[in-house]
Amino acid sequence: MRDFRKYAVWEQSHRLVLELYQITARFPNEEKFGLVSQIRRAxxxxxxxxxxxxxxxxxxxxxxxxxxxxxxxxxxxYLMLLAKDLEYLNERSYDPIQIEIVSIKKQLYHLIKKLNAEV
Structure with missing residues (x-):
């Protein structure tokens, strides 16, 4: 069994969860059960x-x-792009989030590739 806490990609994604919870708390109330819920679940x-x-x-x-x-x-x-286009998120907040997401995707991709090579 692996310890998820030892994976940098888990740590980075956990930090992003915390950040997006704070950001989405500032979204309009009418999005609470719509976009906010979807972003948080994802x-x-x-x-x-x-x-x-x-x-x-x-x-x-x-x-x-x-x-x-x-x-x-x-x-x-996509959901963060939508939030930006709906003007719930400004460019200054959006750009670092996108960078984090791309970084997480790259780490996941390389880990998946490594695991599949070992099979």
Whole structure:
């Protein structure tokens, strides 16, 4: 069994969850059950699936859960673009988030690639 806390990608994604919770708390109230809920579910899925994958016995299963995390990153990438275009998020806040998401996606991609090579 793997310790999810030892993965830099888990740590970075956890920090991004905390950040996006703070940011979305400032979104309009009418988005509470819409965009805010969707963003929060998507971003929480990233470190959660890394954790769940760490509990799997095989490299193949771990890689599958990392793939789910990657998909959630794709979703959050769009949702944050939408939030920016709806003017719930300014460019100064949006750019660092995008950089973080791309960094997380790259780490997940390389870890998945490594795990699949070991199978």
């Amino acid at each position: 971003i929480v899925s990233v470190p959660t699936n890394i954790c769940e994958g760490c509990g799997k016995a095989s490299e193949k299963d771990f890689a599958r859960f990392l793939g789910i995390s990657f998909g959630s990153c794709q979703e959050i990438e």
